[in-house]
Amino acid sequence: MIQVIELTKAYGSTRAVSELTFDVNPGQVTGFLGHNGAGKSTTMRMILGLHKPTSGKALINGVLKRDLRNPMREVGAMLDAAEVQGGRSAFDHLHALAYAGGIERRRVAQVLEQVGLAGAARKRISGFSHGMRQRLGIAAVLLGDPGVIILDEPVNGLDPDGIRWLRKLLRSLAAEGRTVLLSSHLMTEMSLTADRLVIIERGRLIEDTTVAELLARFRSDVLVRSPHADRLTQVLQAAGATVRPAEGELLVTGLSASAIGDLAYANGCAVHELAPRHASLEEAFIEITQ
Numbered sequence: 001m002i003q004v005i006e007l008t009k010a011y012g013s014t015r016a017v018s019e020l021t022f023d024v025n026p027g028q029v030t031g032f033l034g035h036n037g038a039g040k041s042t043t044m045r046m047i048l049g050l051h052k053p054t055s056g057k058a059l060i061n062g063v064l065k066r067d068l069r070n071p072m073r074e075v076g077a078m079l080d081a082a083e084v085q086g087g088r089s090a091f092d093h094l095h096a097l098a099y100a101g102g103i104e105r106r107r108v109a110q111v112l113e114q115v116g117l118a119g120a121a122r123k124r125i126s127g128f129s130h131g132m133r134q135r136l137g138i139a140a141v142l143l144g145d146p147g148v149i150i151l152d153e154p155v156n157g158l159d160p161d162g163i164r165w166l167r168k169l170l171r172s173l174a175a176e177g178r179t180v181l182l183s184s185h186l187m188t189e190m191s192l193t194a195d196r197l198v199i200i201e202r203g204r205l206i207e208d209t210t211v212a213e214l215l216a217r218f219r220s221d222v223l224v225r226s227p228h229a230d231r232l233t234q235v236l237q238a239a240g241a242t243v244r245p246a247e248g249e250l251l252v253t254g255l256s257a258s259a260i261g262d263l264a265y266a267n268g269c270a271v272h273e274l275a276p277r278h279a280s281l282e283e284a285f286i287e288i289t290q
């Protein structure tokens with residue numbers, strides 16, 4: 001598992017990450033979400049011991065990254081797939097990594113197969129497409145068969161097939177009991193892949209929740225159209241609802257559609273439309289990060 005404890009990183013007077021605390025548990029995909037510049041990469045780099053925190057700490061399996069006995073077998077990370085360059089073949093690249101990390105050579109062919117690159121194993125990386133580089137980056141992550149997997153914006157640059165493939169792979173890795181943390185600035189994509197969401201904005205934690213809970217919370221609006229909008233607004237407010245006028249309609253929170261219908265009937269207000277609304281997760285994301 002990963003524990004982020006009061007983690008802070010300041011660059012001069014700017015706090016890129018500010019007193020951030022959250023856990024990433026095994027057996028789940030945890031989505032790390034925030035707009036560009038929110039502090040996701042900085043946090044991941046601190047978890048991986050690549051940046052020194054100004055204060056606080058991040059632990060992998062209970063210890064600092066530098067204190068892991070077998071780093072490649074415990075944690076695999078991909079921060080920037082584009083940085084894999086060069087004239088070497090995919091096989092040679094992975095073989096060098098395996099050798100350096102004390103990983104058996106046979107894992108190279110296994111991970112190439114796992115990411116769908118077995119056919120390109122002997123091709124030079126310099127000729128790889130962006131999607132192939134992403135797959136190669138993920139192969140490197142999987143080399144040591146690690147229990148903790150950290151990926152920074154892994155979906156960037158993948159085509160729809162690649163995205164579906166990655167989603168399935170991450171879900172199966174979590175189902176095997178691994179701890180999976182991935183960052184993105186795309187709420188909808190994340191909601192399809194992740195079980196939990198950790199949302200940050202300007203370096204601060206603003207949500208640590210499940211996708212299901214977030215969806216439920218943003219499903220409470222009811223759209224009402226009535227020729228007696230003013231009177232109905234008073235009735236609904238008196239019953240404890242929040243009413244927002246919107247282009248000749250009312251958006252009501254705090255009461256169910258049936259309760260609104262009953263109150264309208266009891267108070268002689270005609271209703272021409274009564275529709276529970278389902279806010280998209282993208283709307284929810286914008287609202288909570290505002």
Ligand SMILES: Nc1ncnc2c1ncn2[C@@H]1O[C@H](COP(=O)(O)OP(=O)(O)OP(=O)(O)O)[C@@H](O)[C@H]1O
Nearest residue numbers: 011014016034035036037038039040041042043185
């Ligand atoms: N080396 C640095 N020096 C100064 N400021 C930095 C440095 N690295 C990051 N920052 C600032 O810290 C903030 C967080 O950046 P970070 O890259 O962690 O965000 P992010 O959520 O990963 O965004 P993105 O998706 O754009 O990479 C930004 O305001 C960024 O400008």
